Amino acid sequence: MASPRARQDRLDASLFEDALHAPDRIAFVVEQAADRDHEFNVALPVEAPPACALKRIDLLETGFPEAQHMRGKVEARRDLADRAHRFIALARHLIPRLKPRYSNIRSGAVFSQIGPTRQRRPLGVDKRGPHPLTGRRHPPPNPRRLMEDWLHFPQPVPAIRHHATEANARAVRNWLWIVAGLVFLMVIVGGATRLTESGLSIVQWKPVTGVLPPLSQQEWQEAFEAYKQIPQYRELFPDMDVAGFKYIYAWEWAHRLLGRVIGVVFAVPLIWFWATGRLPRSAKPKLVGILALGALQGGVGWWMVASGLVNRIEVAQERLAIHLLLAALIFSACLWVAGGLGPRAVSLVHGGAGRLKAVALTILAFVFLQIFVGGLVAGLRAGLVNNTWPLMDGVFIPPADVLWRLEPFWTNLVDNPVTVQFFHRMIAYLIFALALGHLLDAWMNAEGRARRGAMILFGHVLMQIALGVATLVLVEPPFAGDPHLALALAHQAIGMAVLGVATLQARRLVQDVITN
């Protein structure tokens, strides 16, 4: 394989004639246009007007893995946005022409445009000979020195963000946002299905033919008869008639239908994006992973429903919690992958970047745990005991013989309503403390989205705790019934919103930070 230097030497000057004829005759470097196998630098000096002080261009927006290690090295002077814009247009024009020669260049690979503001350092010339276009001799560029020269600004200018965006990555990102939105909706419909006691109304699992609800009176009667066979009907709703059955059936049917819709909305565009080569390589395994989680979720859903059909009158709470956790994972994974694609704004962090990142990831982990425990609270109806706050039965920490009443002791963590509710409260306080600490940290040490994200996260956590307390406390008349259902649903929805915000914040701090 030719060495990078050799490839650089072989560069055909005609490829760059457009650059020469560009109005500003901008100098640029195509830097590290690499895939995993090899990388090379191409440097081409073209006379640039002295005012062209554009320092770096943001290519982390591409979503390609090879671009990501350039993250944070990309900024431009705001007043020169217009030049940046023109440079990018030029670069985009040149890339397809470079492609046949260097098949590893993909549009959106890493670029840096370097404007020689001071003529003392013309850029990118091989010291072994005069440049083929200008005939001038120059020393080779010193990449480290160049980087040090670059100016730091918290965010790339909007013009750059707009024009450097890889259109395909943007389309993939938007699609994932839509999937995440549908998963969010799915969680709400799932919650309503549970709260209206509808979840066991369809006692079969027919992935394909189940799309159609009963259509004739006779089919409704048959479905109702099947429901009458399970313990829930006999013990909870012995007086139910067909009209009541249709109501609970509708919720469960809508929940399952939405599940199928999400499957199609995910799988069909995935195949299309893949087949047409529009997927960034780094995103492929992640998307396949999400697809697998989705398939697993369908199975877990039925595993959960099956637990409520024979000996119990409701589904097993741990299966409900796993079902909810898996939904949360899918939702969060969609947002994480989407956030890494398309236009991305970097945040400047002055210090403690590692700590900010670690805390954001810890918050995310605890939010997952809290959602799981929340599922247990809901499945056990643990919100119907100890309806006071902040004390539980007059104390902050219930006595050990209440918390660890069941044998063996660990079963209390899933079967004892008091213990489960207690842990749900404690984890909420922990998340509150972490989110507050993160906010203060980001306030002092970060700028841009990292700081705003910490504020938004804290606001969501606060709102969620308030809703949780309201859901717990307002179960007595006159609040029993519908208002409680609305509160519980709002608590579930904001719980997912907390997860979404925590995911975006963690991803941002992991991937989109520049330190100075």
Ligand code: HEM
């Ligand atoms: C960051 C904080 C919190 C998060 C992320 C969270 C999340 C959740 C989730 C996901 C559920 C399951 C909802 C469902 O399946 O219907 C849930 C249920 C519940 N949570 Fe929280 N929660 C938080 C704080 C709290 C607090 C502080 C309380 C009360 C002191 C609370 C009380 C409840 C109750 C009573 C339920 C059961 C509601 C039902 O029966 O539908 N939560 N929580």
